[in-house]
Amino acid sequence: xxxxxxxxxxxxxxxxxxxxxxxxxxxxxxxxxxxxxxxxxxxxxxxxxxxxxxxxxxxxxxxxxxxxxxxxxxxxxxxxxxxxxxxxxxxxxxxxxxxxxxxxxxxxxxxxxxxxxxxxxxxxxxxxxxxxxxxxxxxxxxxxxxxxxxxxxxxxxxxxxxxxxxxxxxxxxxxxxxxxxxxxxxxxxxxxxxxxxxxxxxxxxxxxxxxxxxxxxxxxxxxxxxxxxxxxxxxxxxxxxxxxxxxxxxxxxxxxxxxxxxxxxxxxxxxxxxxxxxxxxxxxxxxxxxxxxxxxxxxxxxxxxxxxxxxxxxxxxxxxxxxxxxxxxxxxxxxxxxxxxxxxxxxxxxxxxxxxxxxxxxxxxxxxxxxxxxxxxxxxxxxxxxxxxxxxx
Amino acid sequence: xxxxxxxxxxxxxxxxxxxxxxxxxxxxxxxxxxxxxxxxxxxxxxxxxxxxxxxxxxxxxxxxxxxxxxxxxxxxxxxxxxxxxxxxxxxxxxxxxxxxxxxxxxxxx
Numbered sequence: 001x002x003x004x005x006x007x008x009x010x011x012x013x014x015x016x017x018x019x020x021x022x023x024x025x026x027x028x029x030x031x032x033x034x035x036x037x038x039x040x041x042x043x044x045x046x047x048x049x050x051x052x053x054x055x056x057x058x059x060x061x062x063x064x065x066x067x068x069x070x071x072x073x074x075x076x077x078x079x080x081x082x083x084x085x086x087x088x089x090x091x092x093x094x095x096x097x098x099x100x101x102x103x104x105x106x107x108x109x110x111x112x113x114x115x116x117x118x119x120x121x122x123x124x125x126x127x128x129x130x131x132x133x134x135x136x137x138x139x140x141x142x143x144x145x146x147x148x149x150x151x152x153x154x155x156x157x158x159x160x161x162x163x164x165x166x167x168x169x170x171x172x173x174x175x176x177x178x179x180x181x182x183x184x185x186x187x188x189x190x191x192x193x194x195x196x197x198x199x200x201x202x203x204x205x206x207x208x209x210x211x212x213x214x215x216x217x218x219x220x221x222x223x224x225x226x227x228x229x230x231x232x233x234x235x236x237x238x239x240x241x242x243x244x245x246x247x248x249x250x251x252x253x254x255x256x257x258x259x260x261x262x263x264x265x266x267x268x269x270x271x272x273x274x275x276x277x278x279x280x281x282x283x284x285x286x287x288x289x290x291x292x293x294x295x296x297x298x299x300x301x302x303x304x305x306x307x308x309x310x311x312x313x314x315x316x317x318x319x320x321x322x323x324x325x326x327x328x329x330x331x332x333x334x335x336x337x338x339x340x341x342x343x344x345x346x347x348x349x350x351x352x353x354x355x356x357x358x359x360x361x362x363x364x365x366x367x368x369x370x371x372x373x374x375x376x377x378x379x380x381x382x383x384x385x386x387x388x389x390x391x392x393x
Numbered sequence: 394x395x396x397x398x399x400x401x402x403x404x405x406x407x408x409x410x411x412x413x414x415x416x417x418x419x420x421x422x423x424x425x426x427x428x429x430x431x432x433x434x435x436x437x438x439x440x441x442x443x444x445x446x447x448x449x450x451x452x453x454x455x456x457x458x459x460x461x462x463x464x465x466x467x468x469x470x471x472x473x474x475x476x477x478x479x480x481x482x483x484x485x486x487x488x489x490x491x492x493x494x495x496x497x498x499x500x501x502x
Contacts, residue, residue, distance in 0.1 A: 160407065198412065205412075207410055207411060208411035209408065210408075217409060220402035221408060223402040227402075
């Protein structure tokens, strides 16, 4: 039986970490992630976990210590947000290229400046090519569920890649919601014991990690990373199926919400998907064939699967909670439109950059996007490929 | 570690890990050399400074005496010639262009 509780996203993730009971956590506080490691450190102090908690002087050190611990053979975790992730940058790439199955909750926050502590996706979108698996969460329940699944995904022998589990800063991290925790024993059994590959602490089999790797083999090792990302897709689905048996909650690479027969659809990530679902329900009640595609796994990007799901729609709006400043579109749009290129019956696709620096996105905003899509379908004309939603002109 | 010449990306250990301890011995860094140290026995006082300083353990010593240079690993850095005090101002190790030095060296491997 699962346990029905009221938790914020940060509390839920801290509880998940307690249940995972990692060997090492090295972390540094940063808003809005601070509570995760603050709550977790109380679990350490109160003997609720066996974790070695390393208080470090910066995020660069947090990720470095996590990489060191993971190389030694520990199940190692850290957590961060925005500028903390930016300070980790160098080691974020190293963690992936060293094939260390580190799991890191990232509480999405605008990457300064102008300095801002509220939600957008500019932090993790910047890390989209770092070689980390990226899983987005719609609410606290999903953040908790994704965290537990991330351990099994990361540590799978065909994957061995680090995983970021994201949730929207404040909107999810600090808002309380009713959710279900699993029992401690069930989680520990389901997550299982970590059997590291080539741990440095295996003194009977001494190895070298992180040696110089120049033009003779570096490209082959990068090719291996790319392959691991490809292999991760079926593993993510396998883990989700197994997790459904444990929890009763089902996950895929993305979620289709009233998408089957939809003529117009929105693609969104994170908490906005929840708002969009409400709008879809309201529009459906009015007879509008609206639908939603919520991207859960952004890396590896399920390009073919999403293309199939969007084929035959008349118009699609992609919601980008960060900008690429490339004068074309945000990062999610670039992926979606690229996935649709050459597909039969591809819809007209437009991009909306929204919610930057925590700018509120309401049901009215989302409704206006569906209205725009309906107008595109009706007139066959696209007024703007890129809209800054709610911007004051 | 030794990787077969026809190995591809599927064949090599993940992340460039080196799974075989001590395998640097299989990598003969002598191929990097431009200049090679050449021993001049009449100027050698067997102080073995060269042996102490050599970063690649290329100076061979037997019974407390200089015996030769292992050119399989000598990168030609020249530190041995630099530290060599020699005898009466004449160095016991001199650096010559590798191509020109062929055959001039004493004991080699």
